[in-house]
Amino acid sequence: MLQGMREGARSPWILVIIGLIVLSFVLTGAESLTFNGSQSGAAEVNGEEISLNELQFAIERQRRQLSELYGDQLDPSFLDDDLLRPSVLNGLIEQALLSDYAASLEIASSPKAVGRAITGNPAFQLDGGFSAEYYRDILRSNGLTNSQYRADQENLDRLQKLQSFVSEAAFVTPMETQASINVAAERRDVRYLVVDDTTLAVEGATSDDAISAYYDSNIAQFAQPERVIASYIMLTPELYTQPVDPAEVVAQLADALAEYESKAESEVAHILITQMDDEDAAGYQTRIEAVSARLSSGEDFAAIAQELSDDIGSASLGGDLGYTDGSVFPDAMEDAIDALAIGQVSDAVETDAGTHFILLKQRTAAAQVSDEVLRAEIEDNLRSAQSQRDLLLAVDNLRDAVFTADDLESAAADLGVAITKSSPFSRDAGEGIFDEVALREAAFADDVFIEDNNSDVIELSGSRFVALRVNERLPEGSKPLQEVRGEIMATLERQAREAELEGLVADVNAALAAGESLESIAEDKDLEWRVELAATRQNTLLPPEVLQAAFAKQASDTNSVSAIGVTSGGYALVQLARVTAGSADTLLTSERQALVDEVQQVQGDLLFTEFLADLRRRGTVIVR
Structure with missing residues (x-):
């Protein structure tokens, strides 16, 4: 079951639901923002502050969502705080503007309706039904509690109601609707020639003379900035990993076993009936008896x-209270839970909160982590702690050594580490660890680059510490021909292919103007030709590039071809053969209604964008 939860937490449903928590509204630019140097918060919207903690939490949440959505395919640089902060902060600002306006209109959200939405949401269901455990697992994996998620959903419900109020006010004229239907229903006959890369001759384009001539004519293109080659010492925890003393492992094992031992737990749900302020004892008892x-x-x-529980927080979850190890609830409840069998409901149980009916859903026995698992964990922790201590001592020694010495060799000898030589790098770019800006800045600092000193010790991510020294300075100039030969060859081949393609298009258009058909032209030039009749804008048989080119042409342009590159490789020479005007009569009723709804949606979105921009103009937004 847990594996199912873990897999489900990565499903598109989950990503959509969690993603709705932080709303990403239409960005309207920065013209309405007032910048201020104060650091008391991230921003202020109509007198209400967005704290730095709120912003950081939202950034972390966005980072988790992106990681869940794209996994290993995501470039880590896209998760950088500086990159995420502007868009996340704008989202929080616009959410605050909308929340403020919704409050002024007294737009309300029903907690019970939100509860029903949660329990009825497929994202939180296993085996066809709502699972409170699954629900909590998903929230935990996204850094949320039930109360946080419910509050977010209630706010989201209010904002969605506001957006609906605004969007539904959009008015679409019958003429606009008819024009959209006509465009969407239009059909086009499309012919095109398939041109492989191999069809376009590039012989002679990449001769030695041509390459040299291109290099000489475009020498500025191959300019190379000033660069250096550096020697460096890098200290990492791995250099100081040592065997662990078995006695230390044994000394910690007993405490670890006690810490990891889990108690028996019971999963329970309850129905709570509380006596209201205006309710007499008889009415209260009547409600209890009705539940019973x-x-x-x-x-x-x-x-x-x-339907009936007065505990709003758990009622929406079917009364679910989660797990207890015997110490969570009042004694009367814990005693009743101990006496229940799985699936059994208790009689009425009285506590200070009111009257409870308790269901025992599940009971798990006490469990203990094996000695082997804990021993391995303790060894890893001890090994890591020791290597970090030794690393920091070595870093202190390295700082002293590079400060007093005029080379790296003596420091490396004292520490028993190796010196590594870099490949050339500039102020703006480098390979390997010199992709790090801090290292490049250190290498080109005056005291290192000009005065020929060792650098200070620079700390990088991953507990890496580097000291460097410039060995060789390479003046700015041009990259040698041999280094850029492949790049030039690719450019010359592309240019030759484009010239050949341009000539082919001219020949085909001349033949079409002379009255030849595309089919006969294809035979003359030994090219493959294809046709698609009555293609719509939603056609999936044509390559997307061909479809886009065909519908981009003027309706009158039926006697020429245009060349476009195709993702699958090569080119297509596209001819628009005929255009059949769109008509609502050619569409199914469902298709017509879908188009009407789409036009209404577009107009509604535009109106909401204008509405949001107006809120920003009229509001007071201070970004710090």
Whole structure:
């Protein structure tokens, strides 16, 4: 089951639901922002502050969502705080503007409606039904609690109502609707020639003379900035990893076993009936007896909890309270839980909170982590701690050594580490560890680059510490021909292919103007030709590039071809053969309605964008 939860937490449903928490509204530019140097918060919207903590939490949440969505395919640089901060902060600002306006209109959200939406959401269901454990697991994996998620969803519900109010005010004229239907229903006959790269001759384009001539004519293109080659010492924790003393492992094992031992746990749900301020004892007792009677008749516990429980927080979850190890709830409840069998419901249980009916959903026995697992974990922790201590001592020694010495060799000898030589790098770019800006800045600092000193010790991510010294300075100039030969060859081949293609297009268009058909031209030039009749804008048989080119042409342009590159390789010479005007009569009723809805949606979105921009103009937004 846990594996199912883990897999489910990566599903598109989950990403959509969690992604709705931080709303990404239309960005309207920065003209309405007032910048201020104060650091008391991230921003202020109509007098309400967005704290730095809120912003950082939202950034972390966005980072998790991107990681879940794209996994290993995501470039780590896209997760950088500086890159995420502007868009996340704008989202928080616009959410605050909308929340403020929704409050002024007294737009309300029903907690019970939100609860029903949560329990009815497929994202939180296993085996066809709502799973409170699955729900909590998903929230935990996204850094949320139930109360946080419910509050976010209630706010989201209010904002969605506001957006609906605004968007539904958009007015679309019958003429606009008809024009959109006509465009969408238009059909086009498309012919095109398939031109492989191999069809376009590039012989002679990449001769030695041609390469040399291109190099000489475009020498500025191959300019190379001033560069250096550096020697460096890098200290990492791995250099100081040592065997662990078995006695230390044994000394920690007993405490670790006690810490990791889990107690027996019971998963429970309850229905809580509390006596209201204006309710007499008889009315209170009547409600308790009504719950008891419905439970005795075999009605579903969760359904009764959602309908009748006065504990709003758990009612929306079918009464689910999670797990207890015997110490979570009042003694009266814990005693009742201990006496229940799985699936059994208790009699009425009285506590200071009111009257409870308790369902035991599941009971798990106490468990203990094996000695082997804990021993390995302790060894890893001890090994890591020791290597970090030794590393920091070595870093202190390295700092002293590079400060007093006029080379790296003596420091390396004292520390028993190697010196590594870099490849050439400039102020703006480098390979390997010199991709790090801090190292390049250190290498080109005056005291290192000009005065020929060792650098200070620079700390990088991953507990890496580097000291460097410039060995060789390479003046600015041009990259040698041999280094850029391949680049020039690719450029010359592309240019030759484009020239050949341009000539082919001219020949085909001349033949079409002379009255020849595309089919006969294809035969003359030994090219493959294809046709698609009555293609719509939603056609999936044509290559997307061909479809786009065909519908980009003027309706009258039926006697010429245009060349476009195709993702699958090569080119297509596209001819628009005929255009059949769109008509609502050619569409199914469902298709017509879908188009009407789409036009309405577009107009609604435009109106909402204007509305949001107006809120920003009229509001007071201070970004710090």
